[in-house]
Amino acid sequence: MTSSTPHHWVITLVCADQPGIVHAVSGAIVQANGNISESQQFSSDDTGRFFMRLQVQSPATRPELEAALAPVIDRYQAMSIIDVVGRPLRTLVLASSAGHCVNDLLFRQRGGQIPVEIPLVLSNHGTLRDLVGFYGVPFESLPITDAASKANFEARVLEAVDELDIELVVLARYMQILSPELCARLSGRAINIHHSFLPGFKGANPYRQAHARGVKLIGATAHFVTGDLDEGPIIEQNVVRVDHSRTPAELISIGQDEESRTLTQAVKWFAENRVLLDGARTIIFK
């Protein structure tokens, strides 16, 4: 009952760590006539959880593969995802007026470098309409001026998530703080990007603070959105070297480059099912 051409599957599995899991999973793969082309696993000493990601070439259909894995998932009480390698993830992008992260995502999406499809960019400003339109992606802007318009914007986010079968929400320099309710609703499927410094700076205008303190490295952190906006589990970080001659404006420009590449990298890994949560931190199977 298997199809004639083998498919390329990605399987993730998370459960309590114990002996025999790999043997059980690999047995299911054998049963589905699969060959493991990529495999990574990790046992967390922190949480006692076991994490596994496989890429498998197999002629099995999805129901056949699910049937082969079902006893294993059941036995180990595992959370598991079965997906096709390269399937584009349905992604909603939230933006404000800064275009660097949006442009990087759209350019690379079009070039086939990140497996996402973007049915909508939603912004609280109209600035990016032309840029987004060039890539043939629908664009909506809904101004946020007060509590009511913000609630309206967030309602549109949730509506779009439902209507458009959204699997990932990317905050591509969306400069509004999400409500706790929206954070909760998007838990584990929303990624934010923000600048990062050594040391960290709290409060307004961090680039100016970084300049005043004379930091030698500036960078960016991509992380899951949680109620504590900039404190969610970290997915990726990058830094670049700067020196005393940089003005605050130049630091911002340099920081934007880091933001773009860090966010795009995080989205790519998430879309490839390479990002798993282990309590407050992420397991990244690169």
Added chain:
Amino acid sequence: MTSSTPHHWVITLVCADQPGIVHAVSGAIVQANGNISESQQFSSDDTGRFFMRLQVQSPATRPELEAALAPVIDRYQAMSIIDVVGRPLRTLVLASSAGHCVNDLLFRQRGGQIPVEIPLVLSNHGTLRDLVGFYGVPFESLPITDAASKANFEARVLEAVDELDIELVVLARYMQILSPELCARLSGRAINIHHSFLPGFKGANPYRQAHARGVKLIGATAHFVTGDLDEGPIIEQNVVRVDHSRTPAELISIGQDEESRTLTQAVKWFAENRVLLDGARTIIFK
């Protein structure tokens, strides 16, 4: 018949790629009451070979573990290593007069950062005697002035390899070209370090050439020794940024730092059984 305290084993396995290997290996681990704490695998599209490295906690003795794995190794015609995690690798260091790589290796070995024991540093100069002695490591120098003294030096290398049960030979800025015979004898168990530039420079005084060409990055490459001295499979590479103001002497100093840390990293990975050969290239299971 198992011991009361579980041991921490490392297992590597290389064979022709085919379905079922992971299942078979993990079955043997289950049989030995083992729990897999770290696992990496790779299927090479280039050579059709399958590579696997496991760390396993198991109360089994070595004979028990070998017995469990023997049918799998036999069935898949695999090359396999079974070792105890953290066992110090018997390492012979060859040096000339430059001390930066030797110092880095000895300091980190003493600090427990790299699992090697060094029963001998052998040099064609006496320069490093005090440095090596400080770390309590035996030191011999045998001058090389002509073909006969070079043959004598190489004979001493092979003798030491036998006498001292050497598993790895590290050329820590040993500035003599090894004879083809010695390269062949040490194949797969000798690591060399050399400077690296973009582009590469052939011939004498590469740092001066790099300076003349105005390269912006200089680095180092650690690789296995083969008959073609600087062309063996690459284990690790690093670079650092330089600019036009650097003199050739400064480039050398900067390059030496890269050489030290690159060589030490390569030795560490090798000693941890993380370096496997796939034709002309290495698989590194970090």
Added chain:
Amino acid sequence: MTSSTPHHWVITLVCADQPGIVHAVSGAIVQANGNISESQQFSSDDTGRFFMRLQVQSPATRPELEAALAPVIDRYQAMSIIDVVGRPLRTLVLASSAGHCVNDLLFRQRGGQIPVEIPLVLSNHGTLRDLVGFYGVPFESLPITDAASKANFEARVLEAVDELDIELVVLARYMQILSPELCARLSGRAINIHHSFLPGFKGANPYRQAHARGVKLIGATAHFVTGDLDEGPIIEQNVVRVDHSRTPAELISIGQDEESRTLTQAVKWFAENRVLLDGARTIIFK
């Protein structure tokens, strides 16, 4: 006779090294009521040349500034450029079908991050017409299929350089080898980008060679075009870490990112008069 608002000037000066130059130049700046806001200098031990770059705020007009500097330039037989900081450099972009470098240049040019204006993108393919058009930049394609059409393309390059007052020609993954005549005509004002590896690989399909050899770093080098196409003075280099799991296709994708950012950086520095030639190498006043 000075204007009421001070201008921001950039001045470069190259001459034989000798005592007193800085004093003479700074005297001319004082005479022009200028204040030096940025200053860099370098004395080359290789060539005995002295290099200087100044940014000066002064209410002087261009003729006044030239008059103040003329005696110094004359006395030291110096080559000198006087320009306005931030003036967009007239830049011709040559491309083929790959869009990554062109997109990066156009996006950043539009965002004001690099001081260039691009009156034309000229390609031997039509692939990038829409991308270039989106940024409102004229695009021409002239196919190259044989010696005659190649000569025709190069004639159009020279014609465009004249007609459009081009000051810089950027080869943004233009995949044709320039004729020696064109290299000579564009000497010192054409920048090329190419991939870089440790070690370097000659011949076709270098990414496949890099993969086969298992390189751990891949990168890009931006350099001036000379008759020896990939061997001109280096302006900027970057590398990124890769491992054995990368396919040749992935190495190409990673390499393209490095190409984009390295080329854009080189163009930015050149447009800011920060790149000076010292024989076969560059002085970069960042």
Added chain:
Amino acid sequence: MTSSTPHHWVITLVCADQPGIVHAVSGAIVQANGNISESQQFSSDDTGRFFMRLQVQSPATRPELEAALAPVIDRYQAMSIIDVVGRPLRTLVLASSAGHCVNDLLFRQRGGQIPVEIPLVLSNHGTLRDLVGFYGVPFESLPITDAASKANFEARVLEAVDELDIELVVLARYMQILSPELCARLSGRAINIHHSFLPGFKGANPYRQAHARGVKLIGATAHFVTGDLDEGPIIEQNVVRVDHSRTPAELISIGQDEESRTLTQAVKWFAENRVLLDGARTIIFK
């Protein structure tokens, strides 16, 4: 009255920014028959201060050079240092029991890579006696167990600073908090090293916190000691990439490498008069 062999001088100068400074300074150099071999300057928009560092080859004696510069220093109310390039800076090292930073400093000092001489390593533990002794450097340990013994230790620091003509105090993983009085006494001439993370972590066991949060980069910051121990002006920072598989112990080991190289770099720049203070930040003339 000048000496027959030219000397290599380093001159730093800090004053309020205004036109004509460079001309005045370079005039004094001409008067002293000097040739400027290296020159850097910076005008701080933050504080309105002007910073300059010169390297000058001149046959003048120190009194002659001082006489030539005196009118300039007087006119611009400048702070200035005149020193001989490469003169070893008298450096006191404070340590506890960790040896990585001390070893790196001593090894490079002996190799001539950093221009310091170290007449004493003072520690609150005896652990490093042999290591320090190997390099022929005097070592004292004074245990700190309570307020009185801590006051005693700090009194010895100040005594050593006086007796040994100390110009720089390096806290090479000295794990005690300096008293406010000692911080004040050593202001601008004491350098500390500490780990750095994105984001920063307050409180005990930061590596464990970094592990729990899953940071992807860890690093180190070298900074001037101020009353707020880890908040002084930053001299140098480095980071290195880590992933989820690193244990807290491994993070510590990786972090120590960054600490060593970052501290050594900061000491080198300081000893070369390349570090100038601009309010809460540093100007680094690399």
